[in-house]
Amino acid sequence: MKRRDGGGVRGGSGPAPLPTPRAPAEAAGSARHRQQCAGTSGEDRHRPVGRRPHRPHLPGRTICAAKQDLEDTARAINTRLGGAGHAHTVVAGAAVTQASTAIPSIALYTSILHRVLGDGWQGTVDQAADLWGRLTGDAGPGPDDEDRIRLDGWEMKPDVQAAVRAAWDRVDAETIASGADTGWFRDEVGRLYGWDVPGVDYGVAAETTVPWPADVRPTTFTSAATARVNAASGGAA
Template identity: 55%
Template sequence: MTERVIKPLGRGFLFLDSHPAGCARIVRDLAGQVERRAPERRTALVIGSSSGYGLATTIAGLARYGIDGIGVSFEKAPTARRTATAGWYRTAETAVLAAEFGRDFRFFNADAFADTTKDEVLGLIAERFGGVDHLIYSVAAPRRVDPRTEETFQSAIKAIGAPHTTKSLAYEDGQPVLQEVGIEVATDDEIAQTVKVMGGEDWARWVSALDERGLLKPGFNTVALTYIGSELTGPIYRQGSIGAAKADLEQTAVTLAKDGVKAMTSVNGAAVTQASSAIPGIGLYVSLLHKVLGDGLRTPVQQSVALWDQLTGETPLDLDDEGRIRLDRWELSDDVQAAVRAQWESATQDNIADVADTAWFLAEVRRLYGFDVPGVDYEAPTEVDVTWP
């Protein structure tokens, strides 16, 4: 047993430790947002199941439709000096939740890009489930080692074509600071490497590996989660190096569909995630969006419920002209975007705490690590040596 009091120490939006009890409570809170349906014994493989939309999709699937299956993520175990990563603790609690629901859902802590991971995961799928009905791909990684070439690729957050300057949100001693951040232009090699990391190649490899082993059940479908976002964040996101990777992801869906696989991308709405908080301008944008919408901002688990309803046929697919599932219409409506733009343009250091919901955003970032969660005693020692399920 290794109990200790854990404090939120770190720099910027990165924390050195995570709070196990807070992470566990978040999983319970997410599950509590889901209205349950009668279990149908569907089997799902979720790649990137420990955080963000991948976590929300896993919990929504378990709580609403009682999915069986496997979640794959890559998290760090606790050490003598540091706690485990937040995703480690969230996964441990998600496993407890799955058991309480009476579901057979397993978790792998491994590099999703590795062929050895695919072999091990697909071996268990063949042994326990005989195949999968759904593959959810939700991977946001800074780098990737291609196991077939042993080449390492590094993703970049840069503009394409011309440099860009954006407003961005930071904090000093807990107080919001409005900054101007310059974004460099990505080289062709940096764009290509970002596509290699965050594009659709690995998603296609998972689908191919399942198909080659005969593990695609009748009616199988697969979605890769993506984001488009606002014109305000477009130069650094959708029109930047990350956007090139997202475009590749969407083209992969088209290619897979031509091969007879029911493959789509799901365009989710804005959310506070560990991946998005690192992108300049996104924090300010989401803070403004929450200020405009309040409770009208749809959470990742609410969107994930809508996704499962569409994937299972409970509701019709909400597709755009390019065949993408759209879960972000609430965000990109003209009136919402006009209101957010007005706040963005009026934001100054003097009024930033008024025009944007900066306190909410900082609390949401801290919640990613298990802090600022109601009902958790942060003065009490908590067990940090939690076993991977």
């Protein structure tokens, strides 16, 4: 969220309550999202963010409720700002993260997607840079018709999704190695948890029970940035 005058969102004695009842535009958006979430198929429930083949396997109502709350909050914030700034929701592309790997079937979908895209894959750093460019006005396009910033254009191109869908429908235990980039996915997950780091001998015994130094208290560990903030506010360093 950014202010049009370039500054951050400032608060007084405390944040004012979010507006209620909802503004007409916000209420219309909520009703539309509730209708989409009420669909019977996984793709119907997730229509706002595209039709990826793994959607029917997701816990749709839980995810939809979370998305609905996020978008309702963005609309409420915009009403509260009254034109002094704007809040957007962001639709990111596929990514290998600790959270995403817990989503049913995402490992297969992401592995197939990477096989299809190759060098066209955009990781989390690429997507963060894209978002920064959108927020600063150095890159486009702007928000979609639902006021979402879409970072998944590279993933949701019709030809890409058609290729992913075709691979998804034919892949099985015997063809998964050729149809999905499972080796790449395994390496990415390993990187998240510090495995397969070049130069590290994982066979060497490591002591896992290390006593905390008796003369050091956890509260004495303060970053330089935190120390400056505390000093400026008169708090303890």
